[in-house]
Amino acid sequence: MPNLDDVFNSEQQSDPINNKVIVEGSFSCQECYTVCDEAEYVKEKQIIFWKCPSGHVSSTGFRL
Numbered sequence: 001m002p003n004l005d006d007v008f009n010s011e012q013q014s015d016p017i018n019n020k021v022i023v024e025g026s027f028s029c030q031e032c033y034t035v036c037d038e039a040e041y042v043k044e045k046q047i048i049f050w051k052c053p054s055g056h057v058s059s060t061g062f063r064l
């Protein structure tokens with residue numbers, strides 16, 4: 001299991017107005033299985049979501 005401090009470090013881009021954090025990694029589309037390299041973590045809702053080039057939006061719950 002990855003160290004969460006490495007995933008959510010202070011160098012990550014964040015948007016304090018929308019309470020989102022950009023996360024880099026490998027995220028597979030849940031419809032077409034295309035791999036995306038970036039996702040957004042919404043702190044308030046505790047979900048991580050990503051959008052593939054075809055426009056499909058995938059998400060999952062993620063608690064810190």
